[in-house]
Amino acid sequence: MEERINIKEILNKYKGKKRELISLLQAIQDKYGYLPEESIRQLSRFLNVSENEVYGVATFYESFRLTPPGKHLITVCMGTACHVRGAPRVLEELQRELQIKEKETTKDGLFTLEIVNCVGACALGPIIIIDNQYYGQMTSQKARELLKKYREKERHGE
């Protein structure tokens, strides 16, 4: 069942000023993992700005998500250091294996793929992050094996 969206608790911590919009969006995404449609409606009323304006800001920033993420979030670092060490090949492999592109979720709802620029661990690049767990010195083969591991865990209901 879909979680009921009520951002009152979050709104209570804010004054209702337009300049708070970005940090409110961040707080909502932290809570739900994305920005549910209903939260945008409540936010627009609270700040007295149009829903269009809220959507405009939410879509302008790469980090905001308007659809629920998959069960596992895979983030590929495409910052310069990771890039020169082969991140594009890792990304290609993940896209091929998962049959999705950046910001998309697999049909089974298991994986979402995202790209970021530098996560501050350049010496270990290429880096991918799966559910907050960092994996360094990534290669396409290692990425394939990792996916296999996660898929197997899912099959066994872990």
Ligand code: FES
């Ligand atoms: S460029 Fe990937 S961690 Fe810095």
